Amino acid sequence: MRQPRELRSMIEDPTHGPEPAKVRRPFAEKLSARRRREVVAVLLFSGTPMFESAIPLSVFGVDRQDAGVPRYRLLACAGEEGPLRTTGGLELRAPYGLGALSRAGTVIVPAWRSITGQPPAPALAALRRAHSEGARIVGLCTGAFALGAAGLLDGRPATTHWMYAPTLAKRYPSVHVDPRELYVDDGDIMTSAGTAAGIDLCLHIVRQDHGPEAAGALARRLVLPSRRGPQPATAAATESQSRYFDRSLPEDIGADPLAEVVAWALEHLHEQFDVEQLAARAYMSRRTFDRRFRALTGSAPLQWLITQRVLQAQRLLEMSDYSVDEVAGRCGFRSPVALRGHFRRQLGASPAAYRAAYRARQQAAEATGRLRHGAETGRKAADHPVPRLPGQRGRTGL
Incomplete structure (x- = not known):
């Protein structure tokens, strides 16, 4: 049965209709007998940041059973010949190699050093083998590029740092990149x-494996919120990385013919124009423009334009006293109702x-600064008391 035209258009471009619900897939294969779910392998490469690399090492490599956190067995594995150089020129020597991945039920790639470079072929083969044997594969931040290079993200939803999301989408066109999410759980790929x-x-992995109490205990030990990111359907709002977006363009956009059109759009967000007008400026049909724009930025042009208008509104709400109606007009929205709907969907x-929340935070920060300044002034006065005049008794002061 042929689908109605409107339904087909919503499937081809989800920005023309309600966003599809994210469906978490079951594990593709039963876990191999030689793999253990409680064994976590962290795949390390040279040239990756120390902080990202240390995250899974700290979460899964420290025994916190006294705090009610079930213990994992951690295998720190070198993805290439060492020593592995990281932030600040430090050198690491991982105790395990790629062979140790054959025992892990969870394999984590905390980062990859280059969003344009290809990871070593043996490491990619080890990731594919682990996945085929039922292991859960996780890419943190730029680690998603290693998963993409291994072909594990094809046809799946994924995210990465918002700044690199356009490059991920352009490099691996079959991946459904969502730069708004803090994390994406697609079952056996995260x-x-x-x-x-x-x-x-x-923390989500710990919650999934051992329940919310164990994840909450770990979060308290790490002094962190127990849960951010995708929430149950009953939650009022969802944490996302949308609030951290800026107007930066993909690193390789400068040489593309669409760069001038994109730059013009960013400079004229206060005007009312639509995607048809952008396509006309690029001397392209709407269909060709949509395809070229998605390949360049990783986003449909309509969704990109709405996101940029919301970001502009966010700045005006923070830095000006314009009313919400005035902000809507200065950001190119046709009505305040349109601004409110898109703003709530993007920022919750x-x-x-x-x-109101932004100004409350600012006032609280200023009050804290004044208190600290007063305390510092008091300490300095105590360290340097006002000298007494000859014959003066008792307390001194002005």
Whole structure:
């Protein structure tokens, strides 16, 4: 039976209709008998940041059974010949090699050194073999590029640091990249956004394996929120990395013919224009423009344009006293209602509530700064008391 035209258009471009629900897939294969779910292998490469590499090592490599956190067995594995150089020129020597991945039920790639380079072929083969034998494969931040190079993200939803999401989408066109999510759980394949979102995904894995109490105990030990990221359907709002977006363009956009059109759009967000007008400026049909734009930025042009308008509104709400209606007009929205709907979907709050919360945080920070300044002034006065005049008794002071 042929689908209605409107339904087909929503499937081809989800920005024309409600966002599809994320469905978590079951594990593709039964876990091999030689693999153990409690064994976590962390695949390390040279040239990767120390912080990202240390996240899974800390979460899964420290015995916290006294705090009610079940113990994992950690295998730190070198993905290439060592020593492995990391942030600050430090050199690491991993106790295990790629062979140890054959025992792990969870394999984590905390980072990959280059968003344009190809990881070593033996490491990619080991990742594919682990996945085929039922292991859970996890990519934190730029680790998603290693999973993409191994072909494990084909046809799947994934995320990475918002700054690298367009490059991931362009490099691996079959991957459904969502730069808004802190992490994406697709069953046997998981990916996270940058840096701190890797901790969120690791806590999610503990929650999935041992329940919310164990994850909460671990979060308390790490002095972290127990849960960020995708929430149950009953939750009022969802944490995302959308609030951290800026207007940066993909690193390789400068040489593309669409760069001028994209730059023009960013400079004229206060005007009302649509994707048809952008396509006309690029001298392309709408269909060709949509395809070229998605390949360049990793996003449909309509969704990209809405996101940029919301980001502009976010800045105006923070830095100006314009009313919500005025902000809507200065950001190219046709009505305040349109602004409110898109703003809530992207940032999880109404424009008025966002402004109130932002200003409350600013006032609290200023109050804290004044208290610290007063305390510092008091300490300096105690260290350098006002000298007494000759014959003066008792307390001194002005």
